[in-house]
Amino acid sequence: MAVPIAAGPGTGGDLDGQSFKPDLERIEIELLLEGIFRHYGFDFRSYAYASIRRRLWKRIEEEGLSSVSALQEKVLHEPEMMEKLLLDLSINVTAMFRDPGFYQTFREHVVPLLRTYPFIRIWHAGCSTGEEVYSMAILLREEGLYERARIYATDINEVVLQRAKAGIFPLERMQEYTENYIRAGGKRSFSEYYTAKYGGALFDQSLTKNVVFSQHNLVTDRSFSEFNVILCRNVLIYFDKTLQSKVHGLFYDSLAMFGVLVLGSKETLRFMAHEDCYQQIAPPEKIFRKVR
Amino acid sequence: MSYSIVAMGTSWGGLAALTKLLAGLPADFRLPVVLVQHRGKDSEGLLGELLQDATPLQVCEAEDKVSLTPGVVYVAPANYHVLIEQGYLSLSIEEPVRFSRPSIDVMFASAADTYLSATIGVVLTGANEDGSRGLAQIAARGGKALVQDPKTAEIPIMPSAAIKAVPSAEVLPLERLAPRLLELSQEPTSARVRRAV
Numbered sequence: 001m002a003v004p005i006a007a008g009p010g011t012g013g014d015l016d017g018q019s020f021k022p023d024l025e026r027i028e029i030e031l032l033l034e035g036i037f038r039h040y041g042f043d044f045r046s047y048a049y050a051s052i053r054r055r056l057w058k059r060i061e062e063e064g065l066s067s068v069s070a071l072q073e074k075v076l077h078e079p080e081m082m083e084k085l086l087l088d089l090s091i092n093v094t095a096m097f098r099d100p101g102f103y104q105t106f107r108e109h110v111v112p113l114l115r116t117y118p119f120i121r122i123w124h125a126g127c128s129t130g131e132e133v134y135s136m137a138i139l140l141r142e143e144g145l146y147e148r149a150r151i152y153a154t155d156i157n158e159v160v161l162q163r164a165k166a167g168i169f170p171l172e173r174m175q176e177y178t179e180n181y182i183r184a185g186g187k188r189s190f191s192e193y194y195t196a197k198y199g200g201a202l203f204d205q206s207l208t209k210n211v212v213f214s215q216h217n218l219v220t221d222r223s224f225s226e227f228n229v230i231l232c233r234n235v236l237i238y239f240d241k242t243l244q245s246k247v248h249g250l251f252y253d254s255l256a257m258f259g260v261l262v263l264g265s266k267e268t269l270r271f272m273a274h275e276d277c278y279q280q281i282a283p284p285e286k287i288f289r290k291v292r
Numbered sequence: 293m294s295y296s297i298v299a300m301g302t303s304w305g306g307l308a309a310l311t312k313l314l315a316g317l318p319a320d321f322r323l324p325v326v327l328v329q330h331r332g333k334d335s336e337g338l339l340g341e342l343l344q345d346a347t348p349l350q351v352c353e354a355e356d357k358v359s360l361t362p363g364v365v366y367v368a369p370a371n372y373h374v375l376i377e378q379g380y381l382s383l384s385i386e387e388p389v390r391f392s393r394p395s396i397d398v399m400f401a402s403a404a405d406t407y408l409s410a411t412i413g414v415v416l417t418g419a420n421e422d423g424s425r426g427l428a429q430i431a432a433r434g435g436k437a438l439v440q441d442p443k444t445a446e447i448p449i450m451p452s453a454a455i456k457a458v459p460s461a462e463v464l465p466l467e468r469l470a471p472r473l474l475e476l477s478q479e480p481t482s483a484r485v486r487r488a489v
């Protein structure tokens with residue numbers, strides 16, 4: 001295939017305007033996702049289309065192929081290609097204390113609620129490599145709540161969960177994380193929480209004493225407990241509205257009355273069937289309390 | 293088919309240019325405008341507020357899955373990519389592209405692939421080359437490419453790169469961009485069809 005010079009990575013498609021057939025490509029993509037689901041069991045059928053398409057084209061171009069159908073042939077016949085594609089499709093970007101304002105607000109508005117509970121159950125859905133989980137563990141420890149908390153950290157992807165368990169994050173990001181930590185209302189010196197080891201920053205292992213990491217697929221798995229707090233940030237943005245709505249049903253069923261649901265800072269409950277069941281605490285942060 | 297969406301990108305000098313441009317669009321402008329302006333990763337909704345003061349159009353920060361409404365300007369939030377879907381927007385936090393998140397290229401390419409020849413892409417002042425690949429994608433899909441004349445840009449790098457990538461782009465001084473967008477937005481259906489043939 002002539003590599004289209006003008007196309008950015010993953011923008012995809014034949015750049016000859018005349019021959020791009022978006023409707024046909026949509027059929028190809030739906031067939032591919034259906035095939036992946038039926039053959040391998042991974043269900044990407046209701047993921048947000050533009051993003052899935054972008055990731056598929058990245059793989060197509062890297063393999064020197066020229067259509068979704070050509071990729072389908074390989075993916076269905078070569079498990080190694082499916083593995084590569086899985087990595088492409090899973091977007092695991094994350095950070096410690098991402099959106100410091102959220103953690104600050106959590107300290108001010110949610111921690112007082114949590115103090116009234118003898119025991120706190122927290123679910124991080126889509127925790128990726130765990131940076132968010134360690135951030136929450138640090139916050140809870142500083143607020144004196146860690147000992148009565150249990151955190152369930154789940155993700156669809158086993159590889160990232162292993163990294164989360166190891167708790168070793170890139171040293172070169174510590175400066176950024178330290179700044180985030182301070183702006184998030186951190187009360188100590190961030191460097192107390194890690195030591196430089198194994199070519200990275202190894203986090204204090206006692207932070208995961210009360211954490212259970214386990215695989216869970218939000219699309220196909222069911223509720224597994226009742227929680228006081230559910231955090232699912234920057235995960236639902238990869239789903240279409242119908243799937244978002246279904247997963248909100250799962251969260252609603254998994255949340256105790258007056259429990260707290262946290263979404264990513266640019267996500268909303270608007271247009272969701274469960275919108276009326278929640279009250280937003282301290283906007284603009286996306287912290288919602290289940291009230292009915 | 294007439295135009296359905298305006299995709300706009302800028303970085304350095306963007307605020308001043310956008311303030312001028314958006315001030316020139318009427319309240320009843322009939323296309324949604326999606327805007328990527330590079331800025332610090334923690335800058336909150338301030339850009340939206342500044343722009344709102346300058347234009348009769350409604351300005352809002354893009355939230356995930358928000359529906360595209362005519363005459364509304366959607367500003368990409370700091371630290372997220374914006375992808376254009378049929379009738380709505382999706383966000384992503386995947387890696388920066390060419391050091392940018394939000395990336396103009398990513399937003400433009402998704403506009404081109406979703407709205408095809410009904411897309412208008414606009415590149416304004418900026419100090420890097422983001423946007424040029426995406427604009428080429430818009431042109432390749434039969435859409436309209438508009439570029440601020442580098443001579444009228446605070447920093448000419450971004451528009452110059454866009455012109456190099458899309459030699460067929462219409463190059464206009466800043467003050468001509470709003471009137472041209474208005475004209476394109478009103479372009480009668482038949483004219484577009486004829487040109488596409």
Ligand SMILES: C[S@@+](CC[C@H](N)C(=O)[O-])C[C@H]1O[C@@H](n2cnc3c(N)ncnc32)[C@H](O)[C@@H]1O
Nearest residue numbers: 091094126128155156157217218219233234235
């Ligand atoms: C962009 S990361 C978000 C990480 C973190 N919550 C944050 O905001 O920084 C998205 C995560 O969602 C996970 N994910 C995607 N689909 C999933 C599913 N169906 N069930 C559970 N996790 C999923 C991905 O594996 C990835 O780790």
